[in-house]
Amino acid sequence: MKRGLLFSGAVIVAAAVGLAAIRGSARAGTAEDYYPKRVWGSFEGGQMNTSLLVFRDLNRNGVYDLGDRPMSRVAVELDKPNGSTIMRLTNASGFANFRMSVTQRDFEVVDPGHYAFRVVPPPGFSVTTGNASQESDYVVSPGSPGDMIAKTTTHPVGLAADLTISGVAAAGSRVSLTGPDGVSAAAKVGPDGRFSAPVAPGKWLVDFSAGGATERRHVVVATAPVVLSAFSGKSGSADPPLPVEHVVGFDDLMTSPGVFEIPSGYGGLNWYNLVAMHQRFTDGPGYTNTTMSGEFIAYNSSGHPAQVFSDKPFDFTGAYFGAGWDDAEGETLILRAWRGDEPAYEDQLALSANGPVYFAADYRRITRLEIRTQHYWQAAIDDFAYRTGP
Known part of the structure; x- marks a missing residue:
């Protein structure tokens, strides 16, 4: 009985299919039907x-x-x-x-x-x-x-980018720049201590002098304008640089186009409220324009203050900084550093979504660095350079 019922149903289905074919709802096709050639000469109407x-x-x-x-x-x-x-x-x-x-x-x-x-x-x-x-x-x-x-x-x-070396010196300071060609020239220092001088790519020496105190900076100018950390104007020599150099570009944290909180221990430092992402994960033009190496970039999450810190002293050499979004053009970046509980450095610089500046920090023997934006927009960060002990 069961076999007969199944066979009868199959006959009914086949008959229905045959009737549909007779009525013209389906027919066999040819290669010309399935792969038609275009008749050229008419307007496409597309874009x-x-x-x-x-x-x-x-x-x-x-x-x-x-x-x-x-x-x-x-x-x-x-x-x-x-x-x-x-x-x-x-x-x-x-x-x-x-x-x-x-x-x-x-x-x-x-x-x-x-x-x-x-x-x-x-x-x-x-x-x-x-x-x-x-x-x-x-x-x-x-x-x-x-x-x-x-x-x-x-x-x-x-x-x-038009290359410059700029910064802020103590009141009454004299600033001299010596270029790769060995030629020296004085930079004009404004009443507020600010100076800026056009430069060419290469290695530069920047000499500060004020009130009997002197300081010399070694600066490498590459693809972006360089902003120097403030000249303190204090007598005495700075601590010698730590010997082991590092540069992190945030490209080895992830392989997919998402966002990734930078974990403590990355590069031997501790990180707080800093996120890495692919430069095109968002529509912010500054992330694309600030990326210097690889495809990934970091930023202060939600535009709120971020920190890099370590129990062992480290030197913050510098990094490329830009504004992540065009609505943040001219945002102020505020950098502060401490040795333990004692404030050691503080600088401010303007950010642009059009491209980065390289902040030549040369912060020596710090244990904590704060990265903050004045109006809580995101600062894009790449090629974060630092030095540690042996």
């Missing part, structure tokens, strides 16, 4: 981007080559054939994208004609590639993704 890449020219050689990085939040203007100008900011990949379509008339590039691109560098940056302005003619091309193409495409535009 594509016409783009320009802006990169950080880290070696300042005017060529987009290995080691260079995309630069986010750079203004790129597009002059259109009708005389109007529109602006787009570069994204986390360094591209300023303008939508192109012949049929979608609310896009940026819709008419054939002559178009001109112009990169507007942020304050403190200069073009290294000599092509801030570029031009091209666009023509209608039915069947292309946007039904329009550029007769010539854009070339990457490189930017590099």
Whole structure:
């Protein structure tokens, strides 16, 4: 009985399928049906981007080559054939994208004609590639993704930070800088003790003198402006530097694009309220622009004060700092250090989402470092350098 019922049901199902086929709801197909060739010449009706890449020219050689990085939040203007100008900011990949379509008339590039691109560098940056302005003619091309193409495409535009050494000296101080070429020059010190001097990449000596006290700093200028910690103006020599040098770039903490609280013991130091993440995990342009090595970067969690500390004294050599978000442009970073319970150092510097500054701290024999922002925005941090004992 059971076998007969099952067989009868199978017959009914087969009959139903056959009836559906007769009624035309299904039929056998051919290769031409399943893999049709496109008939070219008609308008696609779609869209594509016409783009320009802006990169950080880290070696300042005017060529987009290995080691260079995309630069986010750079203004790129597009002059259109009708005389109007529109602006787009570069994204986390360094591209300023303008939508192109012949049929979608609310896009940026819709008419054939002559178009001109112009990169507007942020304050403190200069073009290294000599092509801030570029031009091209666009023509209608039915069947292309946007039904329009550029007769010539854009070339990457490189930017590099204008290099300076700056800082704050005691009132009445004299500051002299000696460059890699051995030439020395005095820096102008303002009434508030602040000074800033344009420099070239390489090794520099900075000599301070005030009230009979002198101090010499050795500074390496690389890809970013350098901010020196304050000159104390006190007599006596500083403690000699500890012998073992370290640099942490936060790339060995994680392998996935998330956030990771930096644990105590990382790099032999203790960490509090500092988080590491992939530079593109958020939309903050400053994280992309501050990353100097690898793909990961650190920041003070939720913009609140963070600390690095150790039972054994360590030297804080310095680090790259930037503002994580463009809404925090000009945020003030406050750094304080202690030896035990005794305050030892304090400095302030301005942060930018456009790119980092290197803070040359040279804090000797400290046991605790506090990293704080005045308005509780996140400070991006990379290549944290320090020294420890043997």
